[in-house]
Amino acid sequence: MSDERKRPIDREKYRRTARNFTDKNQSAEDAENQFEFTRSREEEREFGTDHNTGSEINSPPEEEESTSNFRSTEEPPRNSGGGGFKSFLLPLLAGIIGALLVLGAYLLFTGTDDNGETEESAGEETASEVDSNQDLSEVKQQLEEENTDKVITDTTAAVQKAKPAVVSVINMQRIQSIIPGINSTSEEAEEAGSGSGVIYKTEGDTAYVITNHHVVDGAEEIKINLESGDSVDAELVGSDIWTDLAVLSIPSDVVETTIEFGDSSDLLVGEPAIAIGSPLGEIFSGSVSQGIISGLDRSVPVDLDGDGSNDWEASVIQTDAAINPGNSGGALIDANGRLIGINSMKVGIASVEGIGFAIPVDEVEQVASQLEENGEVTRPFLGITLQDLLNVASSSVYDQLQLPEGVKGGVIISGVQENSPAAEAGLQELDVITHLDGEPINNMVELRQHLYYAKSSGEEMTIDFYRDGEQQSATVVLE
Numbered sequence: 005m006s007d008e009r010k011r012p013i014d015r016e017k018y019r020r021t022a023r024n025f026t027d028k029n030q031s032a033e034d035a036e037n038q039f040e041f042t043r044s045r046e047e048e049r050e051f052g053t054d055h056n057t058g059s060e061i062n063s064p065p066e067e068e069e070s071t072s073n074f075r076s077t078e079e080p081p082r083n084s085g086g087g088g089f090k091s092f093l094l095p096l097l098a099g100i101i102g103a104l105l106v107l108g109a110y111l112l113f114t115g116t117d118d119n120g121e122t123e124e125s126a127g128e129e130t131a132s133e134v135d136s137n138q139d140l141s142e143v144k145q146q147l148e149e150e151n152t153d154k155v156i157t158d159t160t161a162a163v164q165k166a167k168p169a170v171v172s173v174i175n176m177q178r179i180q181s182i183i184p185g186i187n188s189t190s191e192e193a194e195e196a197g198s199g200s201g202v203i204y205k206t207e208g209d210t211a212y213v214i215t216n217h218h219v220v221d222g223a224e225e226i227k228i229n230l231e232s233g234d235s236v237d238a239e240l241v242g243s244d245i246w247t248d249l250a251v252l253s254i255p256s257d258v259v260e261t262t263i264e265f266g267d268s269s270d271l272l273v274g275e276p277a278i279a280i281g282s283p284l285g286e287i288f289s290g291s292v293s294q295g296i297i298s299g300l301d302r303s304v305p306v307d308l309d310g311d312g313s314n315d316w317e318a319s320v321i322q323t324d325a326a327i328n329p330g331n332s333g334g335a336l337i338d339a340n341g342r343l344i345g346i347n348s349m350k351v352g353i354a355s356v357e358g359i360g361f362a363i364p365v366d367e368v369e370q371v372a373s374q375l376e377e378n379g380e381v382t383r384p385f386l387g388i389t390l391q392d393l394l395n396v397a398s399s400s401v402y403d404q405l406q407l408p409e410g411v412k413g414g415v416i417i418s419g420v421q422e423n424s425p426a427a428e429a430g431l432q433e434l435d436v437i438t439h440l441d442g443e444p445i446n447n448m449v450e451l452r453q454h455l456y457y458a459k460s461s462g463e464e465m466t467i468d469f470y471r472d473g474e475q476q477s478a479t480v481v482l483e
Contacts, residue, residue: 138165140158140161140162140165140339140340140341143161143162143164143165143341144156144158144160144161147160147161147164158339159276159278159294159339161341162278162337162338162339162340162341163278163280163292163337163341164341165264165340165341166263166264166278166280166335166337166341166342166343167231167280167290167292168231168232168260168261169202169203169204169231169261169262169263169335170200170201170202170203170231170263170280170281170290170334170335171200171201171202171203171213171228171229171230171231172198172199172200172201172228172229172282172285172286172289173198173199173200173201173213173215173219173220173226173227173228173238173252173333174195174197174198174226174227174228174229174286175195175196175197175198175199175219175220175221175222175223175226176193176194176195176196176223176224176225176226176227177193177194177196177222177223177224177225178191178192178193178194178224179194179196193224193225196222196223197219198219198282198285198286198330199215199216199218199219199220199281199282199330199331199332199333199334200215200219200280200281200282200330200331200332200333200334200335200347201213201214201215201219201228201252201333201334202214202215202263202333202334202335202343202346203254203259203261203262203263204262204263204265204343204372205262206256206259206262207256208256209255209256209257210253210254210255210256211253211254211255211256211258211259211262212241212251212252212253212372212376213228213238213251213252213253213254214249214250214251214252214333214346214368214372215249215250215251215252215332215333215346216248216249216250216332216333216346216348217243217244217245217247217248217249217250218248218332219250219332219333220240220243220250220252221243221245223240225237226238226239226240226252228252228254229286229289230258230259230260231260231289231290232258232260234258236254236255236258237254238252238253238254239252239253239254240252241253241375241376241379242374242375242376242378242379242380242381243375243380244371244375244380244381245308246308246316246381246383246452246456247318247363247367247371247381248306248318248348248349248363249346249363249368249371249372249375250333250375251372251375251376263335263337263342263343264341264342264343265342265343265365265369266337266338266340266342266343266344266365267344267365267366268321268344268345268364268365268366268367269364269366271297271300271321271338271344272297273296273297273298273299273300274296274297275296275297275338275339276294276295276296276297276338276339277294277295277296277297277321277323277325277336277337277338277344278292278293278294278295278325278336278337278338278339279292279293279294279295279323279325279326279327279331279334279335279336279347279360279362280292280334280335280337281327281330281331281332281333281334281335281347282330282331282334283326283327283328283329283330283331284328284329284330285330288330291331293325293326293327294325295323295324295325295326295358296323296324296325297321297322297323298322298323298324298358298359299321299322300321300322301319302319302320302321302322302361303317303318303319303320304317304318304320304349304361305317305449306318313392313395313448314447314448314449315448315449315452316449316452317449317453318348318349318361318363319364319367320345320348320349320361320362320363320364321336321344321345321361321362321363321364322359322360322361323336323345323360323361323362324358324359324360325360326358326360327347327349327350327360327361327362328350331347331360332347332348332349333346333347333348334346334347335347336362343365343368344362344364344365345362345363345364345365345368346362346363346365346368347360347361347362348361348362348363349361382461383455383456383461384455384456384459384460384461384463384465384482384483385424385425385461385482385483386424386425386426386455386465386480386482387420387421387424387425387426387427387483388417388419388420388421388424388426388431389417389418389419389420390415390416390417390418390448390451391415391416391418391448392415392416392447392448393411393412393413393414393415393416393436393447394413394447396416401416401434404434405434405436405470405473406472406473407436407470407473408470408473411436411438411470413438413444413445413446413447414436414437414438414445414446414469414470415436415437415445415447415448415451416434416435416436416437417431417432417433417434417435417436417437417469418433418434419433420432420433424483425480425481425482425483426480428480428481429467429478429479429480429481430478431467431469431478431480432471434471435469435470435471436469436470436471437451437467437468437469438468438469438470438475439466439467439468440454440455440465440466440467440468441454441458441465441466442466442468455482459482460482461482461483462481462482462483463481463482464479464480464481464482465479465480465482466478466479467479467480
């Protein structure tokens with residue numbers, strides 16, 4: 005388990021992060037103190053420490069309260085009569101007994117053993133041994149032995165098995181501030197954004213972390229905050245915009261455990277799904293939400309360049325486990341604590357609730373392997389720029405194409421790179437591609453999916469297209 009006391013809290017940053025969640029009807033004082041909390045309360049939430057949960061937030065710690073009450077009830081009554089040796093001895097004995105009782109109460113509540121170590125430290129050391137190499141039953145048994153007064157469920161065991169491998173990923177950039185008449189850039193990199201990541205592999209002195217491409221995009225420096233509370237610098241091994249995945253490397257000596265991979269091809273709708281990550285930033289790191297697998301093989305359109313046109317369709321798992329900004333790159337695990345997906349996005353419309361998406365772990369493994377080896381994902385190269393036919397259906401460009409009335413879908417070539425496979429096959433600007441290898445192509449997304457998933461570099465591909473209203477065919481050798 006982590007010792008969260010190592011990491012100080014930026015309270016002002018926390019209030020800024022949470023300001024949109026303030027109840028407008030509460031008083032100013034209540035709003036100011038709404039998100040105040042102490043490390044002891046966080047330990048209760050995280051580790052289930054057995055404190056008096058009914059006490060007020062500002063009440064004294066349980067140790068001090070118990071000691072104070074004990075002293076007041078056990079103080080010997082004053083003897084108003086007599087004096088001499090007896091009047092001297094009784095207060096002395098009472099003082100000695102009181103001191104011994106106070107010492108005993110202190111040892112009882114701090115749990116110091118013969119070696120001078122506290123029970124809390126020993127418990128944390130034992131809990132840190134939970135890792136992904138253990139079966140869920142072993143993890144559950146260990147937790148039950150350490151927490152005899154609590155009910156340990158399979159969900160609890162699954163979370164504790166996977167959670168140490170989930171980290172926070174901080175995107176550091178030199179921020180440029182624009183003031184009228186003055187343009188300045190910060191000398192040191194500052195936090196520009198944050199997300200989550202999952203430690204999935206160690207190899208020698210290096211450990212590998214998988215996260216989302218959009219979490220680290222544009223980063224000048226990357227920092228990883230571990231579940232233990234330690235912070236380390238990370239290096240970008242490779243990133244892929246199409247699958248929205250990136251691999252980072254960190255020193256392996258700071259890693260307690262790695263996550264166990266599951267199999268996303270064996271998932272069933274209705275299975276439990278648990279999301280772990282850092283929603284709304286580092287302040288909520290290690291947050292856990294639970295739901296089910298809501299859908300498989302979902303195709304979600306994605307606009308990668310922000311031009312309002314969909315460039316890709318991500319094949320994802322749908323879940324109703326709560327996924328919020330900051331969860332991106334974090335783990336979606338099954339009931340056995342195994343990784344089944346990397347949380348990537350959600351439907352953010354105000355009227356929609358509980359529709360989040362994760363990249364299936366089978367694809368994550370394939371992409372991560374290529375990023376480790378090459379720093380990028382190698383895909384076939386055709387050498388053309390594209391535009392959907394539907395986007396020009398009402399413009400003058402459409403009339404120039406002279407397409408037959410039956411042609412409603414396709415992709416217009418808006419540019420051909422010199423010496424590319426497309427150029428060598430004779431493709432030209434304003435050619436309209438309608439089929440690849442005999443399969444209908446209605447838009448850019450379908451063309452890219454056929455090219456990236458069905459073909460490999462060095463293979464031939466047949467392209468059917470229209471030029472000046474006439475249907476033609478060409479064969480290209482992909483690079």
